[in-house]
Amino acid sequence: MDFLRPTTLAEALEAKAATPEAVPIAGGTDVMVELNFDLRRPDALLDLGGVTELAEWDLDDDMVRLGAGVPYNRIITELGAKLPGLAMASRTVGSPQIRNRGTVGGNLGAASPAGDAHPPLLACAAEIEVASTRGTRRIPTSQFFVGPKKSVLEPDELIVATRIPVASGPQQFAKVGTRNAMVIAVCSFGLALNAGKRSVGTGIGSAGPTPLRAPEAEAFAETEIDGLWDTREPLPDSMMRRFGELVGEAANPIDDVRGTAAYRRHALSVLARRTLAWAWADYRTGSWST
Template identity: 75%
Template sequence: MDFLRPTSLADALSAKADQPEAVPIAGGTDVMVELNFDHRRPSALLDLTRVPELATWEPTADGGTRLGAGVPYTRIITELGARLPGLAMAARTVGSPQIRNRGTVGGNLGAASPAGDTHPVLLSVDAAVELRSVRGTRVVPVREFYTGVKRSVLASDELITAVLLPRAGGPQQFSKVGTRNAMVIAVCSFGLALHPGDGTVGTGIGSAGPTPLRATEAEWFLTGELADGDLWESPKPLTDSVRRRFGELVAEAAAPIDDVRGSAAYRRHALSVLARRTLGWAWQDYRTGGDQRCA
């Protein structure tokens, strides 16, 4: 097995073009597990830890954030909690401190596992993924990035270089259910973002379908309820019937299976509960203008 260690993005893209079969590795929290269990035996590994362009973040002209694919979860928590509240919440649920020190959103996207913790948040805020190769750069909306179980639109000669996230104009939330409190793959997860600027709602479902999913009908329903009641301008507590219906629509959007971590029926039930709870927390934050509470 070849081990490639570029020290610049240009060198990394050149190496990927020369050896498209080379598997990128940064934190290694997914790739090394597959190697250790002999589930994967690539001809080459492309170590990206010495590529400085991937390990930075910066504000964008429109007030958003360009997050380098190699920025670890720990830095998202400590440096970006105010700018990217939903992503910081999801980052806090990832593995152990050691894994959060190594793991990255770029790696989560590269693996494209339906259970990846950051996917629901990225969907809820309508993020985009920056892909580069020696042929050029393209930006793909995250809702179009996933194509199947651990599959994406990423071409064989491309690298994920950054994630583009809009400014958080309102409260964001993330919550997940696991078989224990830490160091666990999600049985299911849910991300929610309120967008008062344009009066819309964003959602993301994890670990309950072949890809991460959006609950589109739930978004439409809640957007309509908030608009019809003039609740963006005059926020009042949401009725139990609205929260319950929102949870039902989120559960209906899922396409779960039975596996060792949980049944399809349990996943749907859990998602309806997570959706009701995250909506309650996010709306309370919107009404009071207070600090966002963590799930």
């Protein structure tokens, strides 16, 4: 097995172009598990740990450009106020050691339907920035996943960053599992209220062949909430319950060892209803902005 270790992004892109079969590795929290259990034996590994450009984040017109190598722990400590939904999801990833190594870029690269970072990225309409020696392109998160552990990445491309809007309203994330962290989600849900655009974003994880949104639930919530953004009146229970039902209907789960399809749909309905209630309570009190 060849081990490629570039020190700059340009070198990394050149290495990937020359050896498209090389498997990128940063934190190694997914790749090393597969190697240790002999589930994967690539011809080459492309170590991105020394590429400092990938381990940085910056602000660009109310948009966070999150480098693919920024670990979850830094998202929690440095970006909790700007990206609250992603920070919530990051807190449920693995153990402290995993959060110090694992990255959103790696989560996206694995393209698992159960990836914890995916629902909040979908909910806030983030874009994935990928690059090769041919150039750079941005892909909406909703178009990035094409199947279980499959994405639209070309063989010579690397994920270099995720562009995420700074929160302009409350965000929430919740998941069901045997415990809160260090567990693959039975199902998960991300929610983002955009007070400026008066929109509602959703993201569903571990309940379909890919992470997905619930567009009918979003449209329903936006219609029902439309007259309440200014008055900040409580949301009717019937409205929140219907929102949950629509989220459950948007899922496309299977039966497996972690749960049945029926249970996942029910659990998502509950998660959606609860997260909407929590987010709206934060919006009414203004606590989300502090």
